[in-house]
Amino acid sequence: MDSLINIGIIITYIMIGFAALSAISFGVKKMLSNTKNAKKTLYTILGLIVVCILSYLIASDEILNSYKKYKISASESKNVGMGLIMFYILSALAVGAVLYSELSKAFSK
Secondary structure (H helix, E strand, C coil): CHHHHHHHHHHHHHHHHHHHHHHHHHHHHHHHHCHHHHHHHHHHHHHHHHHHHHHHHHCCCCCCHHHHHHCCCHHHHHHHHHHHHHHHHHHHHHHHHHHHHHHHHHHHC
8 A cells, every 4th residue: 555655656746846847948938038028037036046045044943942852953943944934024025015016006196
């Protein structure tokens, strides 16, 4: 029974990899067809990388006493903290972008 589960997991990984490669190749193909869009896409990717690095630098590698029983390493704790901080930053930026868009429409009329 375990071998069937392992085969299913491997097939799932292969399908996810194929889907990811297809999505990335489609995006790159579209990006290369228009240089103006390529610039915007590269700025967006660069911004995401900057947010990722910033959130990693801010994240703490401290392990709380209540979680030591789960044998969490300091690097795992730092990665989880980075993910949470990244989520908070990107959520705040998304809400700010929506508010800016709506308020600029309201005051321009």
